[in-house]
Amino acid sequence: GKIVLPADDMGSGETLQGVFYFDFDQAIVRRTGHEELNKHAGVLSADRFLRVRLEGHADERGTREYNLALGERRANAVRAYLVAQGAARTQIEVISYGEEKPANNGHSESSWAENRRVEIVYR
Template identity: 45%
Template structure:
């Protein structure tokens, strides 16, 4: 009897060790490299300065330069007419893939974070109400991680980025329509300056 109990303890110990090692994060995060980069800085050098947004003739956003020396990080974040003012990234149904437009805005955010070591961002992942709560928490996390990977590629430090998923728990828009669901499939960038 004691022999069986000892074997059960060994199995339990082996299972726990396997479980803990499976939960460990990997050092080699997979990063998708975008082959075509869109340069939205004034001189084409990607200097990370905040840029006001102006509507282009094709309906997209065009960037205009602001001298970054004139503004502190806090002041740049408070400007409502810059690319940094767009702090919500939207996603397609049941997807964590970023659109080309989102990648353009994230390039500005990534450069801004990389250039300002005192800036931290919390990426809050959200989902619409369709699907189970558990699934939507996971989907919100995958969306936040997608944004995180892009910011890291742009030069932001992992110490400056925190991710959290709220799943369907904090909808931006109440309702059971496609328009409401589309507004709830998002990642919000919440900045703090130390």
């Protein structure tokens, strides 16, 4: 998923990656996502009126309760990263859907990998 930010006075809006993936049973932001998350943090720190919702997700393995907690840990990890890079904590809402909203309904590792994610939604 890509996010197109509104155009500013300087020209067209920037397109940013909107989905960040996680390893199995992990809530550690992958290094491969750092560059894009740095861009999100820059956008947020430049406009303190902007708000985002971080939606944490998990694959179907594990209990519903465990996956809700895991999705929340993932979203909180992204929030901590964004705040460390200059975004304000008050700009960021965290929610977890656990396994309830899969991106891929399959039952294989490749499907599960798509479901272990945090989505950034600008509001």
